Amino acid sequence: MNQHLVVVGGGMVAQRLVEALRDRDTAGAWRITVLAEEPRRPYDRVALTSYFSGRDADDLALGDPELWSDPLVTLVRDDAVTQVDRDAKTVTTARGRTEHYDHLVLATGSSAWVPPLEGADLPGVFVYRTVDDVAALRGYVEKLSEDRVVKGAVLGGGLLGLEAAGALQALGARTTVLQVGTHLMSAQVDLGGGEALRRLINQLGVGVRLNAMTTTIKPHRRGGVGRLELADGGRVDADVVVIAAGVRPRDELGRASGLAIGERGGIVVDDTCLTSDLDISAVGEVACIQGATIGLVAPGYAMAEITADRLLGGTSSFPGADTATKLKLSGVDVASFGDAFGQTPGALEIVWADPVGGVYKKLVMSDDARTLLGGVLVGDASAYASLRPMLGRELPGDPAAFLLPEGGGGAPELELPDDAAVCSCNNVSAGTIRGAVTEHGCTDLGAVKACTKAGTSCGSCLPLVKKLVTTELAAQGIAVSTALCEHFALSRAQLYDAVRVSGVSSFTQVIERFGTRAEGRGCDICRPTVASILATTSPAHVLEGERATLQDTNDHVMANLQKDGSYSVVPRIAGGEVTPEGLIAIGEVAKDFGLYTKITGGQRIDMFGARIDQLPLIWQRLVDAGFESGHAYGKSLRTVKSCVGSTWCRFGVQDSVALAVMLELRYRGLRSPHKIKLGVSGCARECAEARGKDVGVIATDKGWNVYVGGNGGFTPRHAQLLAEDLDTETLVRTIDRFLLYYVRTADRLQRTAPWIEEVEGGLDGVRAVVMEDSLGIAADLDEQMALHVVEYEDEWKATLEDPEKLRRFASFVNAPDTPDPSLAYVPERGQSRPATADERDDARPTPHHEPVLVAGARLEVRS
Amino acid sequence: MTTLETAVWTAVCRVQDLAPERGAAALLGSDQVALFRLLDGRVLAVQQHDPFSDAHVISRGIVGSRSVDGVEVPTVASPMYKQVFDLTTGRCLDAAGKTPARGLSPDLRTWPVRVSDGLVEVGR
Ligand code: SRM
Ligand SMILES: Cc1cc2nc3c(=O)[nH]c(=O)nc-3n(C[C@H](O)[C@H](O)[C@H](O)COP(=O)(O)OP(=O)(O)OC[C@H]3O[C@@H](n4cnc5c(N)ncnc54)[C@H](O)[C@@H]3O)c2cc1C
Ligand code: SF4
Ligand code: FES
Numbered sequence: 001m002n003q004h005l006v007v008v009g010g011g012m013v014a015q016r017l018v019e020a021l022r023d024r025d026t027a028g029a030w031r032i033t034v035l036a037e038e039p040r041r042p043y044d045r046v047a048l049t050s051y052f053s054g055r056d057a058d059d060l061a062l063g064d065p066e067l068w069s070d071p072l073v074t075l076v077r078d079d080a081v082t083q084v085d086r087d088a089k090t091v092t093t094a095r096g097r098t099e100h101y102d103h104l105v106l107a108t109g110s111s112a113w114v115p116p117l118e119g120a121d122l123p124g125v126f127v128y129r130t131v132d133d134v135a136a137l138r139g140y141v142e143k144l145s146e147d148r149v150v151k152g153a154v155l156g157g158g159l160l161g162l163e164a165a166g167a168l169q170a171l172g173a174r175t176t177v178l179q180v181g182t183h184l185m186s187a188q189v190d191l192g193g194g195e196a197l198r199r200l201i202n203q204l205g206v207g208v209r210l211n212a213m214t215t216t217i218k219p220h221r222r223g224g225v226g227r228l229e230l231a232d233g234g235r236v237d238a239d240v241v242v243i244a245a246g247v248r249p250r251d252e253l254g255r256a257s258g259l260a261i262g263e264r265g266g267i268v269v270d271d272t273c274l275t276s277d278l279d280i281s282a283v284g285e286v287a288c289i290q291g292a293t294i295g296l297v298a299p300g301y302a303m304a305e306i307t308a309d310r311l312l313g314g315t316s317s318f319p320g321a322d323t324a325t326k327l328k329l330s331g332v333d334v335a336s337f338g339d340a341f342g343q344t345p346g347a348l349e350i351v352w353a354d355p356v357g358g359v360y361k362k363l364v365m366s367d368d369a370r371t372l373l374g375g376v377l378v379g380d381a382s383a384y385a386s387l388r389p390m391l392g393r394e395l396p397g398d399p400a401a402f403l404l405p406e407g408g409g410g411a412p413e414l415e416l417p418d419d420a421a422v423c424s425c426n427n428v429s430a431g432t433i434r435g436a437v438t439e440h441g442c443t444d445l446g447a448v449k450a451c452t453k454a455g456t457s458c459g460s461c462l463p464l465v466k467k468l469v470t471t472e473l474a475a476q477g478i479a480v481s482t483a484l485c486e487h488f489a490l491s492r493a494q495l496y497d498a499v500r501v502s503g504v505s506s507f508t509q510v511i512e513r514f515g516t517r518a519e520g521r522g523c524d525i526c527r528p529t530v531a532s533i534l535a536t537t538s539p540a541h542v543l544e545g546e547r548a549t550l551q552d553t554n555d556h557v558m559a560n561l562q563k564d565g566s567y568s569v570v571p572r573i574a575g576g577e578v579t580p581e582g583l584i585a586i587g588e589v590a591k592d593f594g595l596y597t598k599i600t601g602g603q604r605i606d607m608f609g610a611r612i613d614q615l616p617l618i619w620q621r622l623v624d625a626g627f628e629s630g631h632a633y634g635k636s637l638r639t640v641k642s643c644v645g646s647t648w649c650r651f652g653v654q655d656s657v658a659l660a661v662m663l664e665l666r667y668r669g670l671r672s673p674h675k676i677k678l679g680v681s682g683c684a685r686e687c688a689e690a691r692g693k694d695v696g697v698i699a700t701d702k703g704w705n706v707y708v709g710g711n712g713g714f715t716p717r718h719a720q721l722l723a724e725d726l727d728t729e730t731l732v733r734t735i736d737r738f739l740l741y742y743v744r745t746a747d748r749l750q751r752t753a754p755w756i757e758e759v760e761g762g763l764d765g766v767r768a769v770v771m772e773d774s775l776g777i778a779a780d781l782d783e784q785m786a787l788h789v790v791e792y793e794d795e796w797k798a799t800l801e802d803p804e805k806l807r808r809f810a811s812f813v814n815a816p817d818t819p820d821p822s823l824a825y826v827p828e829r830g831q832s833r834p835a836t837a838d839e840r841d842d843a844r845p846t847p848h849h850e851p852v853l854v855a856g857a858r859l860e861v862r863s
Numbered sequence: 864m865t866t867l868e869t870a871v872w873t874a875v876c877r878v879q880d881l882a883p884e885r886g887a888a889a890l891l892g893s894d895q896v897a898l899f900r901l902l903d904g905r906v907l908a909v910q911q912h913d914p915f916s917d918a919h920v921i922s923r924g925i926v927g928s929r930s931v932d933g934v935e936v937p938t939v940a941s942p943m944y945k946q947v948f949d950l951t952t953g954r955c956l957d958a959a960g961k962t963p964a965r966g967l968s969p970d971l972r973t974w975p976v977r978v979s980d981g982l983v984e985v986g987r
Contacts, residue, residue, distance in 0.1 A: 486930065517935075521884070521902070523927035524940035524947070549884040553923040553942035556885075561942055565918035612923075813876040813887045813898065820888075820895070822912075822919050837917065837965065 002031050002072075005311065006091055006101035008081045008253065010036025012045055013284030013300035014107040015062050020308035022070055030311060031072045033099055035091065037080035038130060041068060046297055046458055048134055049328065052167045057131050059718060084257040086277055103279055105307060106254060106267060110247035110285040110295065115155075119217030124225035125241045128164045137242065141171045144239055149174060151237050153228055155214055156244035157184040159327055164242045165206050166329040176207035176236055178214060178228070180245075188325055188336035189376045192353060196360035196378040200332045203358070209236070217241060249286045249293045262288030271317040273307050281307050294321050297457060298424040305427065322424040324388050326381060326460045335384040335460075338374025338391045339364050347373055352403035354379075361403040363387075370394045385464040389420035389430065422464055425457035433465055437472040445469055484748065485525040487515050492673065492748045496533050500744075505538040506546050507531075528552050529748050532635055535671035536743055536784065539791040541798055543805045554633035557809065558796055559615055564823060564834040567615060568608040569595070570632035571622050572668065575642040575660030575680075576603030585625035593618055596831045602639035602677070604630060609832060611819055613811040619796045628794035629669075635749075636671045637678070640664035641689065645682030645699070652682030654699030659728070660688075663697075666732070667739065669792050673746040673755075676739065679710075691719045694742075694752040695735055700724070704731045708738055708766070711753040720756075720763055723771060736785040737770045737778055872977065872984040881906065881983065886922030886939065891985060896974055897922035898983065899950055901937055906983050907950045908974040909939070914955075914963035916943035921971065929956060 005021070007014050018032055036042070043060040051060065068075050076097065083092040084104065092098045112127035114120050126137045144150045152168040154161045157179030168175040177184070183194025184201065198208050213231040220226030220239070228236045254267035260276040262268050266288030273281045273289070284300035285293060294300070299321035309316045324337035342349050346367035353360045359379035366373055372390050377383060383402050395402065416422070418431030436442040436451045445462075448469050449455050455462040482491035488511075490498060498514050507530050511522060522530070531550035534540070540547055542555050554560055559567035571586065586605055590597045593614060595607035610618055631637060640663045643649070645656030660680040670676070679690030680697045690696030696707040702725040710719030723734060746755040756763055768774035799805045810816035824835040875889045881900035888911050889896045895911035899922075911919045924939040929947065937950040946969070947957040953971035963969050975986040 487927075517930075519928070519935045520930075521926070521928040521935075521937070523929065523938065524925040524945055527925050527927060546884075548882065549926065552925065553920070556923070561920070561923070563916065563918065563943075565916075565920045565943075807880075808882070808885075811888065812890045812895075813880050815890045818890060820919055821893075822895070 002029055003102040004100065005030045005032045005103050006099050007032065007034045007105045007107055008091065009107040009109055010034050010038060010042045010075065011107060011109045011284065012042060012297050013304050015042035016301045017105060017107065017283060017304035017307055018073060019063055019067055020305050021311060022067060022073065024308060024312055028072055033074045035076050035079060035081050035093055039078040040131065043131060049163050049167050051131060051134050052138060052170055081253060084253050086257050089279060103311060106280065106282040106286055107284045108250040108286045110249050112243065113246045113248045114243050115245055117214060117217055119219065122217055122219055122225050124239060125217060125243065127243050128160060138171065141173055141240055145172055150239045152240045153178060153236055153238035154242045154244055158187060158244065159185060159325060161244035162201065162327060162329055164244050169204060169206055173240065176209060178209050178212040180213050182210060184208065185334065188340060189378060190341060192351065193360045193376040193378045196358055197334055199358050200379060204331055247295055251286055266293035272310055273303050283307055289318055296323060298322055301425060302427055324424060326384060333379055333381040335377045335381040337388045340374045340376050344373050350399055350403065363399050363403060365399055369399060385461055389416055389422050423454035423461040426453040428452045428454040430468060433468045434472045437469060438476065443473065443478060484529060485523055487511060487520045487522050487526045489516055490514060492529055493745045496744050499533050500537045505534060507550055508546060532671045536788065542795050543799060557612055557615055558629055558633060559610065560633045562608060565820060566823060567610045567612065568606050569610050569618055570604060570606050570630040571627035572630035573604040574664040575640055575657050577657055577661060589618055589621045594832060596833060603641050604639065611811060612809055613817060616800060616806055616809050620800055623797050623800060629796045631669060634671065635674055636669060637667040637676045640678040640680060642680045643682050643687035649682055651685060653701050654682055656680040656682035656688065656699060659697065666789060670739065670788055672743045674749050674751045693719060695738065697731065703727050706731060706734055709753045709756040711751050717753040722767055734770055737781045740781040740784055741769055871987045874982045874984050876983050877981050878978055878983055884926040886924065888922040895919050896985060899926055899939060906976045906978055908976045908985050909948065909950060909953050909971040913941045913943055914967040914969055915941060915946050915961050917964040918943060
């Protein structure tokens with residue numbers, strides 16, 4: 001019989017504990033029950049603020065969801081533990097559940113501390129700790145924003161307060177931070193750093209009041225919060241108040257059951273995370289370890305790992321906490337690590353400040369100025385990732401070199417020792433990362449992340465992890481090959497640039513100039529890639545001259561190959577809008593050619609079972625009826641899905657169909673690294689599922705919100721917000737640039753979702769290029785899209801007009817009208833489908849005979 | 864090649880009927896043959912039947928080349944699941960992780976081809 005571990009609290013640390021235990025307890029010695037007060041699976045509280053920028057609660061999920069379907073793991077949500085009976089070794093929940101434990105872990109975290117202020121219970125006063133807090137805050141501000149500019153106030157100028165202020169500002173509220181002390185982030189940075197930080201925060205449009213002690217929160221006449229009154233007699237108007245004044249450990253269960261409690265709260269534990277009761281551990285923010293509670297996730301994760309190890313008979317213990325922190329507020333770079341205040345006896349401080357640029361940097365060194373003890377970086381924290389692991393070690397050369405602006409100082413390359421901690425969230429050392437490459441065969445950043453967990457929490461160590469991985473791969477002689485194939489040493493993005501800049505326009509020229517060997521003639525990887533590149537650098541018909549030899553069969557015959565060698569035909573139905581006449585025309589074509597019809601997942605109609613020799617006949621009929629190619633076969637724009645929108649729908653706020661049709665006609669035929677799909681919804685109800693698309697547009701009453709990087713398929717992703725409330729013209733220009741930037745720089749067969757993860761700067765980088773022209777290429781992209789729009793022609797119509805191109809559609813060169821005799825169909829649900837191998841065998845009595853068709857390609861299935 | 868044993872040459876089409884570096888199917892009695900005209904003027908013939916997908920599609924694959932033991936050989940990739948075949952020998956160079964259907968051989972049958980007076984003839 002296995003033992004029962006009960007975990008109280010379903011937060012970040014509880015998640016890590018369960019993960020670690022299930023990972024290592026291969027014998028199944030423990031079954032685990034997690035009792036969680038919040039109604040959702042453990043989520044990434046550290047990333048809570050991203051919930052404002054268009055992510056939803058599901059995006060915050062942590063780890064592999066499979067963890068919770070493990071038969072040895074039970075997660076009880078929405079039920080708080082109210083009592084611990086240490087004698088009976090049971091816990092009881094608010095809903096009346098009782099669990100007996102062999103070992104109990106308290107992982108109850110902290111709650112936001114609300115100072116005893118008059119008016120703190122008014123509507124419009126929020127704390128900032130859970131998804132529900134943030135959702136309520138967001139809803140409240142959005143509601144108020146409908147009829148005025150909202151004024152926000154944040155009580156507390158620490159890490160959390162500044163993050164909350166940034167979030168309020170992003171919601172459109174005009175925000176002021178009130179800090180009781182002399183400077184912002186006083187727990188992490190010194191006065192000089194705090195001053196530089198204040199300027200940066202002001203630049204975001206956020207007001208800062210220092211030495212500001214709030215005494216009362218006054219209601220507004222209309223109800224809700226109205227203003228704050230300060231101890232110095234000052235007043236601040238506010239419609240919404242976020243209290244970020246600190247946290248208190250949720251040690252109430254420990255107190256009630258008589259466990260030892262720390263002087264300033266928290267359940268006292270020893271270095272093995274055991275409380276004063278040896279059958280109970282406490283981990284995470286609720287634990288008072290080495291005399292203090294710690295409000296960071298990395299030490300919590302360390303405690304989870306120790307507890308898992310101890311439960312399995314291990315001997316690990318707490319090494320002391322790494323309290324390095326980095327502010328996650330876009331546009332404001334702040335980091336603090338080690339002895340940031342220079343409290344070590346004899347410590348020297350080296351400061352570099354550029355008040356104009358808003359930069360303040362300080363390193364704290366040992367008395368001989370050689371060993372790094374700590375630092376504060378404000379305004380430019382780029383050195384953080386590489387300096388933090390050097391804590392307690394000798395810095396090579398002059399430490400001042402590390403403080404100079406990037407590129408100016410010639411800071412020596414840091415060779416990190418193997419035991420240096422690189423990812424403190426997940427306690428991963430440089431050696432472990434190197435080992436992932438050398439011993440576990442990881443060949444890229446993604447694999448190393450999956451293998452070591454480095455960089456999977458706050459992400460601040462990622463630049464360093466990436467550097468280590470690349471260096472290690474290079475040292476191993478494993479060049480991280482980005483080569484397209486044996487014929488090209490360049491990556492697709494490099495080849496795209498080379499082709500664009502050199503202006504070459506044929507495959508032969510491309511392979512002669514940029515290929516690996518003169519005699520090579522390419523392959524099924526590089527040929528279609530070059531075809532796709534040339535399609536946007538020097539547009540021409542898919543079947544023009546040598547271009548035709550580069551196309552996959554789908555592009556070559558402009559239809560989709562099916563399993564039996566027949567093809568499917570998809571005419572464009574832009575935005576999903578089709579006339580009754582159009583439907584009838586499609587119906588008649590399908591009927592006359594005996595094609596199987598189906599509505600696709602992309603709001604249009606697919607006709608299956610067309611023979612190659614029938615394609616021109618079918619298309620002549622479709623073109624005559626006003627249809628054009630739907631490019632269902634191309635790595636190109638597929639569909640722009642729409643909802644019915646404001647024309648008919650009683651909730652619609654914009655004409656989503658009109659926009660979808662316009663976008664589909666604009667981008668039709670645009671060749672790209674992989675297929676591109678768009679969606680347009682007429683209101684926030686999102687009936688077009690636009691956020692599942694590469695580009696999703698959602699109507700607002702002020703314009704359009706545009707989301708990018710959505711994906712269905714094997715790894716579904718929700719698109720992320722790129723820009724809000726754009727007018728139609730700006731929207732179109734934004735999508736133009738986004739698409740072409742993707743076309744230029746993505747890898748072959750890389751959809752937009754993984755591309756955004758890998759492209760320089762991620763989503764923020766894309767936004768900078770597309771919205772702010774940070775690379776200075778916007779004019780170029782605009783021109784390229786204009787060219788695409790002008791050059792567009794229906795490739796099927798053009799083919800039908802050219803006898804030379806039509807010759808490609810013969811079934812056999814020596815018998816152009818004889819159908820492929822191997823095709824065989826059987827009736828099913830009123831239509832026909834390809835015969836299975838068995839069905840063919842049944843119909844083939846003797847081997848050396850002409851095959852007998854179950855139903856020939858031309859056979860009528862309906863009577 | 865099996866040129867010596869060839870008894871019958873059948874004219875199939877004119878060379879101009881074949882686009883360079885693109886295949887075309889031809890009917891030879893009950894055999895379906897895939898013909899490929901290379902840039903250097905050579906015409907090669909392999910079976911149209913794709914052993915991996917069990918469909919008659921090889922002529923519709925992408926023509927290219929691959930370095931095999933230092934020699935550049937002309938290739939075709941099946942349009943269905945992208946197996947790569949040596950056009951001169953029919954040998955499957957890359958099974959793309961798949962096994963052929965119904966226990967078939969992964970390699971393609973080849974036919975000798977000659978071009979005379981601008982006519983493409985396939986030998987049997
Ligand atoms: C026909 C259709 C299924 C249907 O009957 O509904 C379909 C059929 C195919 N899909 Fe799809 N997909 C179809 C809608 C979708 C959708 C839904 C949508 O577009 O809203 C998705 C999920 C959305 C997305 O793309 O993010 C979808 C995600 C995929 C994927 C996964 C892509 C990914 O990024 O992971 C593949 C595989 C691939 O492309 O590598 C795929 C590949 C294919 C291929 C190309 C597989 C193949 O090689 O044969 C199929 C082509 C069949 C053909 O001849 O037309 N299909 N496929 C749909 C055509 C829509 C259209 O009108 O053009
Ligand atoms: C906005 C924000 C940003 C942050 N940014 C960072 C950062 O950048 N870096 C960093 O290191 N840390 C950051 N933190 C702190 C980090 O989130 C916490 O340190 C971490 O979540 C602590 O994990 P935990 O499991 O101990 O507690 P929690 O994640 O708080 O989980 C405790 C859970 O226990 C539940 N619970 C409590 N009592 C009971 C009960 N009696 N019965 C059942 N369930 C109970 C609670 O509801 C809660 O879900 C941030 C926090 C916030 C709010
Ligand atoms: S998204 Fe909005 S407009 Fe479109 S159908 Fe749904 S509710 Fe109507
Ligand atoms: S340090 Fe936070 S993820 Fe690595």
